[in-house]
Amino acid sequence: xxxxSKMLLYNLLAxxxxxxxxxxxxxxxxxxxxxxxxxxxxxxxxxxxxxIIRKQGLDNFFAEEDYSSGFGSYNILKExxxxxxxxxxxxxxxxxxxxxxxxxxxxxxxxxxxFVFSFEEEYFLLEIGRxxxxxxxxxxxxxxxxYITFFIFxxxxxxxxxxxxxxxxxxxxxxxxxxxxxxREPQQFQYSRVDTSTDEFRLLDESLSDMMxxxxxxxxxxxxFISHASHELKTPLSILQSKVExxxxxxxxxxxxxxxxxxxxxxxxxxxxxxxxxxxxxKVNNAQFLKTxxxxxxxxxxxxxxxxxxxxxERNIELVLPKNEPYQFSAxxxxxxxxxIQNALVNALKYTPDGGKISILGEKTAKGYQxxxxxxxxGISREMMDQIKEGTVFLKDASKDKSGFGLQLIYKIGLFLxxxxxxxxxxxxxxxxxxxxx
Amino acid sequence: MRILLVEDEKKLAxxxxxxxxxEGYLSDYSPTFASASENIAINPYxxxxxDLGLPDGxxxxxxxxxxxxxxxxxxxxxxxxxxxxxxxxxxxxxxDDYLPKPFSLLELKARxxxxxxxxxxxxxxxxxxxxxxxxxGNKTVSHSGNPISLTKKEFNVLHFLLIHxxxxxxxxxxxxxxxxxxxxxxxxxxFIDVHIKxxxxxxxxxxxxxxxxxxxxxxxxxxx
Numbered sequence: 324x325x326x327x328s329k330m331l332l333y334n335l336l337a338x339x340x341x342x343x344x345x346x347x348x349x350x351x352x353x354x355x356x357x358x359x360x361x362x363x364x365x366x367x368x369x370x371x372x373x374x375i376i377r378k379q380g381l382d383n384f385f386a387e388e389d390y391s392s393g394f395g396s397y398n399i400l401k402e403x404x405x406x407x408x409x410x411x412x413x414x415x416x417x418x419x420x421x422x423x424x425x426x427x428x429x430x431x432x433x434x435x436x437x438f439v440f441s442f443e444e445e446y447f448l449l450e451i452g453r454x455x456x457x458x459x460x461x462x463x464x465x466x467x468x469x470y471i472t473f474f475i476f477x478x479x480x481x482x483x484x485x486x487x488x489x490x491x492x493x494x495x496x497x498x499x500x501x502x503x504x505x506x507r508e509p510q511q512f513q514y515s516r517v518d519t520s521t522d523e524f525r526l527l528d529e530s531l532s533d534m535m536x537x538x539x540x541x542x543x544x545x546x547x548f549i550s551h552a553s554h555e556l557k558t559p560l561s562i563l564q565s566k567v568e569x570x571x572x573x574x575x576x577x578x579x580x581x582x583x584x585x586x587x588x589x590x591x592x593x594x595x596x597x598x599x600x601x602x603x604x605x606k607v608n609n610a611q612f613l614k615t616x617x618x619x620x621x622x623x624x625x626x627x628x629x630x631x632x633x634x635x636x637e638r639n640i641e642l643v644l645p646k647n648e649p650y651q652f653s654a655x656x657x658x659x660x661x662x663x664i665q666n667a668l669v670n671a672l673k674y675t676p677d678g679g680k681i682s683i684l685g686e687k688t689a690k691g692y693q694x695x696x697x698x699x700x701x702g703i704s705r706e707m708m709d710q711i712k713e714g715t716v717f718l719k720d721a722s723k724d725k726s727g728f729g730l731q732l733i734y735k736i737g738l739f740l741x742x743x744x745x746x747x748x749x750x751x752x753x754x755x756x757x758x759x760x761x
Numbered sequence: 762m763r764i765l766l767v768e769d770e771k772k773l774a775x776x777x778x779x780x781x782x783x784e785g786y787l788s789d790y791s792p793t794f795a796s797a798s799e800n801i802a803i804n805p806y807x808x809x810x811x812d813l814g815l816p817d818g819x820x821x822x823x824x825x826x827x828x829x830x831x832x833x834x835x836x837x838x839x840x841x842x843x844x845x846x847x848x849x850x851x852x853x854x855x856x857d858d859y860l861p862k863p864f865s866l867l868e869l870k871a872r873x874x875x876x877x878x879x880x881x882x883x884x885x886x887x888x889x890x891x892x893x894x895x896x897x898g899n900k901t902v903s904h905s906g907n908p909i910s911l912t913k914k915e916f917n918v919l920h921f922l923l924i925h926x927x928x929x930x931x932x933x934x935x936x937x938x939x940x941x942x943x944x945x946x947x948x949x950x951x952f953i954d955v956h957i958k959x960x961x962x963x964x965x966x967x968x969x970x971x972x973x974x975x976x977x978x979x980x981x982x983x984x985x
Binding site for chain 2: 554555557558560561562563564565566568569571572578581582585588589591592595598629630633634637
């Protein structure tokens with residue numbers, strides 16, 4: 324799961340949970356404070372009534388000191404009432420409670436403040452009530468408002484968090500995509516800083532650049548060593564080759580001497596090829612080739628097939644070119660591209676048994692062009708494939724007691740020319756697939 | 762033809778000089794920039810084989826002097842350097858070809874001949890062998906006016922053998938001429954046999970090709 328999705332999910336859950344708790348507890352708090360407020364109001368009213376009685380007596384409530392009938396009064400909307408009646412037995416009451424009353428065939432819940440007091444040696448019960456229906460109505464309205472707010476808040480927070488999360492991790496994505504995912508060789512690394520105000524991402528960016536500088540340095544040292552060693556070997560090899568060729572030029576050589584010279588020539592040739600291939604890998608790694616050519620890949624396949632057909636015929640190998648659609652591949656290096664495809668074809672010829680079949684297909688794809696060199700040889704061993712995947716330069720073919728770097732050359736050239744190289748192999752054959760993306 | 766060989770490695774210079782001598786060329790040898798500069802100022806040369814890494818200077822700088830003193834001279838750069846900038850720089854300054862070390866002396870001769878032909882405008886040059894005619898300009902072979910269909914590689918093999926006629930050319934030399942050095946083992950040298958077989962078959966339909974000899978286990982030779 325993506326970091327931004329995780330953050331979004333966490334935010335939604337955390338905020339949702341907090342809001343849910345708030346929604347659940349909200350009504351209780353609301354009711355508690357509303358009732359507490361009502362109680363305070365009732366007590367204030369009670370004190371006001373008692374103050375009136377103290378100052379003015381009970382005349383405002385009872386006519387001609389007739390206490391037997393009691394006094395009761397509701398306001399117009401029946402929201403409040405006051406009740407005053409004499410009690411014969413004195414008992415101590417000072418409480419507030421809820422009570423349902425039937426008024427005009429309608430049950431109304433009141434918060435009632437009940438209080439017993441004495442006045443002129445008589446005891447009176449004073450009840451002041453306030454309807455709780457208003458509180459219930461407010462409760463319902465508040466509930467609705469809270470639910471709607473909760474929903475709107477979650478929706479808004481989802482979109483805002485989603486946008487913010489994406490904006491926040493955008494530098495991270497840029498670092499991963501531009502500096503890690505698409506970097507297959509140190510020289511491809513971009514040292515330009517990713518635009519971010521987040522310290523952690525800036526630190527990550529700088530750390531990666533520092534690390535890549537160290538890798539690049541080690542890589543350059545290795546490459547320079549290969550390059551210098553190859554150059555240093557070239558002059559003595561030239562001398563050796565010239566001397567062998569000089570001997571070959573002599574007219575009075577016996578067959579035996581010629582065969583010995585041939586062995587020497589073979590050794591010199593192998594050394595030359597090794598040095599040149601090492602240097603080639605070094606130069607390809609160092610991007611020391613121009614990529615200014617445009618080649619017709621279909622035409623190249625046709626040319627290579629014609630060139631190598633006689634070799635295939637010699638070993639009864641069926642070399643076919645069922646498809647070679649024309650395609651112009653630009654900004655490339657013709658000799659390297661030819662070398663890459665030719666090496667694939669020569670490899671197929673080497674490992675396909677006599678009487679086998681090699682197919683070469685070149686066709687347009689949605690992204691560009693694909694070339695497949697398919698043979699029905701014994702396939703490439705797992706050990707060899709492991710070496711290829713690990714990027715071993717000198718591939719060791721234990722079954723043939725040989726080592727070489729033909730396949731690595733194909734890979735390195737493919738990398739330099741931005742051509743995808745893929746090997747599918749099994750005991751029934753091998754497919755080398757080249758994806759050219761223009 | 763007179764050749765100036767500019768090469769600081771004496772052993773290699775000796776081998777090249779010796780080869781050039783057997784090929785009938787007159788050659789002078791300069792192991793340093795100063796010596797080469799002096800030779801260029803005094804003697805006229807047809808060819809200058811120029812090493813770039815000289816102890817007292819960069820061979821590339823000699824090209825300016827060569828162009829100034831003897832504009833007609835053909836310059837072939839021989840060097841262990843293989844950076845593209847060296848190659849482009851040398852050719853841009855006026856060198857005619859670039860042969861990276863280690864090179865075959867036979868390849869050197871083939872390149873020299875090709876440049877001479879190109880510079881002389883001999884695009885119609887034809888070479889005969891037996892009753893066959895090689896048209897080097899069109900890269901075709903014919904017999905009594907009848908064109909014979911050879912592949913590009915087959916033509917190159919035949920031409921290379923003809924350049925070095927009466928000499929044994931081994932399979933490695935032929936393979937190097939055809940494919941360079943970048944197919945890593947000697948497998949392709951066996952392909953030379955197939956090309957020779959095809960050449961014999963195609964030409965054999967018109968006339969005997971007994972001038973093309975096989976030297977068992979070694980290579981081939983055109984005896985003319």
